[in-house]
Amino acid sequence: xxxxxxxxxxxxxxxxxxxxxxxxxxxxxxxxxxxxxxxxxxxxxxxxxxxxxxxxxxxxxxxxxxxxxxxxxxxxxxxxxxxxxxxxxxxxxxxxxxxxxxxxxxxxxxxxxxxxxxxxxxxxxxxxxxxxxxxxxxxxxxxxxxxxxxxxxxxxxxxxxxxxxxxxxxxxxxxxxxxxxxxxxxxxxxxxxxxxxxxxxxxxxxxxx
Amino acid sequence: xxxxxxxxxxxxxxxxxxxxxxxxxxxxxxxxxxxxxxxxxxxxxxxxxxxxxxxxxxxxxxxxxxxxxxxxxxxxxxxxxxxxxxxxxxxxxxxxxxxxxxxxxxxxxxxxxxxxxxxxxxxxxxxxxxxxxxxxxxxxxxxxxxxxxxxxxxxxxxxxxxxxxxxxxxxxxxxxxxxxxxxxxxxxxxxxxxxxxxxxxxxxxxxxx
DNA sequence: ATTATTCTCACTATTTATGGGTATTTACTT
DNA sequence: AAGTAAATACCCATAAATAGTGAGAATAAT
Numbered sequence: 001x002x003x004x005x006x007x008x009x010x011x012x013x014x015x016x017x018x019x020x021x022x023x024x025x026x027x028x029x030x031x032x033x034x035x036x037x038x039x040x041x042x043x044x045x046x047x048x049x050x051x052x053x054x055x056x057x058x059x060x061x062x063x064x065x066x067x068x069x070x071x072x073x074x075x076x077x078x079x080x081x082x083x084x085x086x087x088x089x090x091x092x093x094x095x096x097x098x099x100x101x102x103x104x105x106x107x108x109x110x111x112x113x114x115x116x117x118x119x120x121x122x123x124x125x126x127x128x129x130x131x132x133x134x135x136x137x138x139x140x141x142x143x144x145x146x147x148x149x150x151x152x153x154x155x156x157x158x159x160x161x162x163x164x165x166x167x168x169x170x171x172x173x174x175x176x177x178x179x180x181x182x183x184x185x186x187x188x189x190x191x192x193x194x195x196x197x198x199x200x201x202x203x204x205x206x207x208x209x
Numbered sequence: 210x211x212x213x214x215x216x217x218x219x220x221x222x223x224x225x226x227x228x229x230x231x232x233x234x235x236x237x238x239x240x241x242x243x244x245x246x247x248x249x250x251x252x253x254x255x256x257x258x259x260x261x262x263x264x265x266x267x268x269x270x271x272x273x274x275x276x277x278x279x280x281x282x283x284x285x286x287x288x289x290x291x292x293x294x295x296x297x298x299x300x301x302x303x304x305x306x307x308x309x310x311x312x313x314x315x316x317x318x319x320x321x322x323x324x325x326x327x328x329x330x331x332x333x334x335x336x337x338x339x340x341x342x343x344x345x346x347x348x349x350x351x352x353x354x355x356x357x358x359x360x361x362x363x364x365x366x367x368x369x370x371x372x373x374x375x376x377x378x379x380x381x382x383x384x385x386x387x388x389x390x391x392x393x394x395x396x397x398x399x400x401x402x403x404x405x406x407x408x409x410x411x412x413x414x415x416x417x418x
Numbered sequence: 419a420t421t422a423t424t425c426t427c428a429c430t431a432t433t434t435a436t437g438g439g440t441a442t443t444t445a446c447t448t
Numbered sequence: 449a450a451g452t453a454a455a456t457a458c459c460c461a462t463a464a465a466t467a468g469t470g471a472g473a474a475t476a477a478t
Contacts, residue, residue: 150454161410163403165434178457185436194372195464196435200409201370201418209410359424374464387427394466404434405465419478426473434465443456448449 002119003047006032007039007065008054008081017052017111024112036060036068043074049119055082066096079118090125100124149190154208156183160196161203211328212256215241216248216274217263217290226261226320233321245269249277257285258328264291264298275305288327299334309333358399363417365392369405370412 004027006014014032021027031046033039037060043051051069055062062080069076080093080101093101099118102110102125117124149157159169166184170177188195191202203209213236215223223241230236240255242248246269252260260278264271271289278285289302289310302310308327311319311334326333358366368378375393379386397404400411412418 152455161406163407163410165404167434175455176457178459179455181435182457183455185438188436195374196405197370197409198372200406201372201413204410204413361425376464384425385427387429388425390465391426391428394468397466421476421478423476424474427471429470430468432465432467434463436461436463438461439459441457443454445452445454447452 002027002115003030003049004028004052004115005030005039005042005046005048005050006052007034007036007057007062008032009034009057013054020108020111021115023108027112027115036062036065039065040068040072040074043069043076044072048076050115051076051078052115053078053080055080063092063096066093066098070096077118077121079114079124094125149187153183153187153190156180157187157199157203158208160184161200161209211236211324212239212258213237213261213324214239214248214251214255214257214259215261216243216245216266216271217241218243218266222263229317229320230324232317236321236324245271245274245277248274249281249283252278252283252285253281259324260285260287261324262287262289264289272301272305275302275307279305286327286330288323288333303334358396362392362396362399365389366396366408366412367417369393370409370418 004021006017006029008014008017011034014034018029018032021029030048031042033042036057039051039053053062053065060068066078069078078098078100080098081104082101083104090101099121100114100123102114106114114124155173156169159172164172166177166180170180173180187199191199193199193202213230215226215238217223217226220243223243227238227241230238239257240251242251245266248260248262262271262274269277275287278287287307287309289307290313291298291310292313299310308330309323309332311323315323323333364382365378368381373381375386375389379389382389396408400408402408402411
């Protein structure tokens with residue numbers, strides 16, 4: 001028997017999902033909450049296997065709820081319900097260790113299947129979601145080929161990104177610090193960024209780290 | 210009929226894969242190459258639907274081959290063959306727009322299926338691979354919770370990462386630049402990093418950007 | 419009500435980074 | 449042989465960041 005707690009700011013959604021899950025003998029909706037705060041409260045006293053969590057909620061959104069769960073040391077399998085399919089968002093969820101994420105327009109079968117998987121500690125991300133994650137990862141590249149950086153410049157970017165200053169880089173490469181300075185200037189102008197921060201950003205977005 | 214070009218630095222692997230693919234009527238191995246450079250040469254004159262590409266090769270590795278393909282404007286569906294299952298690596302592949310990636314110890318069926326999918330322009334990443342990608346994404350978080358940053362500090366980190374300097378941040382937040390300076394100092398010491406570069410790195414690794 | 423944290427501001431001093439030049443040597447291309 | 453790109457090096461000047469120290473005011477927590 002899988003005990004589920006439903007969290008959504010709309011009672012109709014809660015009722016709808018409840019009625020769907022009622023049909024399944026292996027799942028029991030033990031409680032529900034209309035706010036994140038309420039969910040956290042109930043999770044402290046109520047044994048729950050799967051937390052069915054809406055993302056878009058006023059005041060405390062789903063992500064914040066998960067963060068609080070971590071802070072309080074409450075361990076529960078989380079299945080996120082979301083309407084949109086944003087990649088940046090998905091990334092965050094995965095990084096938070098959320099077990100699963102399905103779109104709100106998923107069918108009854110998908111929902112029940114997902115709850116079962118998540119309750120076993122397995123990961124479930126609907127195809128649309130992973131697809132959008134891949135898409136977002138794809139975007140980043142390209143820039144490094146657009147900008148004509150020399151080998152030496154790439155080398156120096158990496159060293160800058162690893163927190164070395166001009167002198168340290170000069171020592172490591174056995175060249176004058178003046179030369180490193182020149183390279184820095186050229187890099188900044190080639191990348192069209194204002195300062196070190198922009199440089200490190202570029203390094204990150206182009207996997208030079 | 211799917212035309213395949215096999216690239217691997219071991220002739221035995223090429224022969225092995227060839228013999229597997231021979232059994233399938235819809236796939237034809239048109240040629241093979243033992244080095245990345247040779248593969249690039251052959252791709253210019255030979256019509257190929259799917260490039261079956263080994264990653265670990267001396268001199269020019271698979272990733273570099275894909276980069277060169279982009280540079281030369283050669284468009285071909287790439288299916289990567291890999292032995293290990295490294296996440297950082299997978300990320301790079303996805304970012305390069307590689308259609309698929311399967312482990313060398315995959316079975317015959319998986320391989321043929323993957324080639325078919327990739328030839329249609331669809332994406333195929335074996336489960337192990339995506340799993341490891343998820344794992345790596347999960348690791349990054351935590352740090353932001355470990356370090357006790359205040360709201361203001363997080364706010365300032367974001368502004369620094371977007372290439373604003375101290376004065377610009379002060380203007381934007383309607384506070385003195387001295388205050389921003391103090392925050393910067395506290396942030397650097399809390400994060401235990403040496404300079405701006407380390408700060409921006411932290412921002413990136415913790416999705417504060 | 420008291421404590422603790424956070425946010426705020428200031429001063430000095432030093433180190434680093436940035437922006438503007440110029441110039442030489444090497445290696446590769448045509 | 450001439451031209452070009454890359455790596456090297458130096459100068460000057462200014463802007464910005466880092467380090468150290470101290471301290472008042474607002475807020476949240478107990």
